[in-house]
Amino acid sequence: MKKFLTVMLALAMCCGVFTGCDKEDKLVVATNAAFAPFEYVEGDKYVGIDMDIAAGFAEYLGLELEVRDMEFDAVVTSVGKNGVDIAMAGLTISEKRKESVDFTEPYYDASQMLIVKSDVTDFDNCTTADEIVNIINTEGVTIGVQGGTTGEMFVKGSEDFGFAGLLNVECKSHSNAGLAVTDMINGNVDYVIVDEMPAKNIAKKMSGVKVIDIKLTDEQYAFGVDKAQPELLEKLNAYLAEIKENGTFDEIINKYFQD
Ligand code: GLN
Secondary structure, eight states, X not given: OHHHHHHHHHHHHHHHHHHHTSGGGEEEEEEOSEETTTEEEETTXXXXXXXXXXXXXXXHHTOEEEEEEOOHHHHHHHTTSXXXXXXXXXXXXXXXXXXXOEEOSOOEEEOEXXXXXXXXXXXXXXXXXXXXXXXXXXXXXXXXXXXTSHXXXXXXXXXXXXXXXXXXXXEEEESSHXXXXXXXXXXXXXXXXEEXXXXXXXXXXXXXXXXXXXXXXOEEEOOEEOTTOHHHHHHHHHHHHHHHHSSHHHHHHHHHHHO
8 A cells, every 4th residue: 555655646746747847837839930020040049029929928927938830831720739829920810810710919010012133123113002913914924922821822812811813923832931032033933922021121131132112912910829728819918918008019029120
């Protein structure tokens, strides 16, 4: 009997140790960390606007943060599986995505933008999205996008987002926006369409390309929470409201928009 009790005690202690690093003490966030300034890798750290918010939220909950980096087109559907709690990935709200996640309140207004080689003058006189689209539709060009994103839907057309789609274009998907731009520099695609802030970030870092500064779409980013955890959605909304109120949110945005 004594031996039995000792074994039980040992088992209980083991369980205690295991729960110490169990999923329950962790907040698991899915992202695609090739989307500066929202999420990217610096050294051995995940940084960017979404990643700072993720870290702050984990601290607010008293949990350890685990970031899972994956292809963008896997991010939304990963939520609620294998312990993933939230998608934080510059994620645009859409009706289709609402089937997989519960979105928080929107935290950022975004849009698609066109990146071209610096010597391209075709769009110099454009002032509206329609003018840009009309030119592209007559050119028979190849456009690079990031797979699974709003940019891809804008090019191919999407009922979900209400995009008519571009005409006479070939759409080439890449695993991230930087690779799409590299492909353009190498002459394999004519233009790239990606989200505004990442587009501007890339144009700053890579020479020979420029952004046509006209919004092609009107989108809103939100975080996508596991549908089985309504209390987590509530807490994240409360946390977002708090950091918007106390200035932390603006500090994070300013920090990443400076460089
Ligand atoms: N906002 C775009 C989308 O939701 C792109 C996001 C991304 O590439 N991380 O599809």
